Amino acid sequence: MTFRNTHQPKSINDLVFKDPNVEQTIRDYAAGKATKHLILHGPIGSGKSSAAKMIVAERCGQPFDELPNITVNGRIDKDRKDWADIERDWDLQRMVNSAGRAYTIIDEVDECSPKLRGQLDALIETDRKGTVIMTTNNLHDLPDWFCDRCAVVRVDLPGISDIEQRVQDILRAEGLPCSPAAVQTLLTNFNGSLRQMIDWVEGYVRHAAPPSVGIVASSGRIIRPSSPKVSINGTSI
Ligand SMILES: Nc1ncnc2c1ncn2[C@@H]1O[C@H](COP(=O)(O)OP(=O)(O)OP(=O)(O)O)[C@@H](O)[C@H]1O
Ligand SMILES: [Mg+2]
Structure with missing residues (x-):
């Protein structure tokens, strides 16, 4: 196992944040007190993807490094045509999740095509039993109408x-x-x-x-x- 994997955060207390308000928001999501779709944006390496994974780990009652494959990466997943697999996964998650709620992480959401983002909008507007947690370095590349449907939180680099x-x-x-x-x-x-x-x-x-x-x-x-x-x-x- 690599040093990085050995020491990746194992509990929410292992995460680090510059802004206590951001930490509180992540804690609220991890506790299930906040469920609105979430966009975490900010500079490279500020801990956005780790925070997203930790929310899901806490909500699903699974260790961080044993999470099922619920992460989509807009930069890597260029062949994706739609979100049908995510909809099916949400149905499954609702049955098995201790949270009774489905979660999907979309890293680098700005790199999803406009068509895919349009379809994602349809999913998050119509299906309210799941939460999509998105991360991006480029909030300015996301349209206003898309951001308006989500809680938007800036994660700054820690000191x-x-x-x-x-x-x-x-x-x-x-x-x-x-x-x-x-x-x-x-x-x-x-x-x-x-x-x-x-x-x-x-x-x-x-x-x-x-x-x-x-x-x-x-x-x-x-x-x-x-x-x-x-x-x-x-x-x-
Ligand atoms: N609190 C922490 N303790 C130990 N390692 C950490 C911690 N937070 C993040 N890391 C490690 O630092 C690396 C970068 O973190 P992460 O992927 O969460 O950043 P990011 O903001 O998503 O970066 P990017 O903008 O490039 O996607 C990861 O390998 C992660 O395991
Ligand atoms: Mg990331």
Whole structure:
């Protein structure tokens, strides 16, 4: 299993947000208090798809990494002609979901063709027993009439202080507990992308753990009894 998969969020408490209001919205959806179709938009790597998956995991009572294939990706799924499979899946989900409600995630919804978006509008206007959670980097490419049918929430890139606790948790799980000051130094040039966060932490763990010493962690990484000073992204820790 990759480092990224090992440390992907497992509960809603593992997600990180810049804006507490956005976090509350995600929590409301995860608790089933909000069900309107949702568009999460914002910069690359701000955690939109992870938040979408976590809502569905919580509503369906399934672990994040064992979710059935309920995600469509507008960038990849270019051969899609209609949403008939999603309608069938909603019927099935309503029967088996502990939530009694169906959920579909559409990542990169701006890359669905205008025709597909028109058909999606028909689905979300007529069938009110399911919630579509969409993500996009390009809200401006979605027509106003489409956005008006959804709750639209901007997910901004987190800052260092927003991810500090999460980074500490990951390092602790790897057997490399770090002081808040060391985490701050590790993330000195952090640009906000959560992909970069996880890559930097992986780099730190790799460099901090020579193969000669330590025990193997659940992720396959070597755990050392103490963390040495290392340099990552040009910064000494
Ligand atoms: N809280 C977190 N803890 C650990 N890893 C995370 C966390 N949030 C996101 N990630 C990881 O960071 C990566 C990017 O997150 P995600 O896909 O949610 O971002 P995104 O906003 O959807 O990006 P894009 O705009 O490129 O689609 C993913 O590999 C995800 O597993
Ligand atoms: Mg995404």
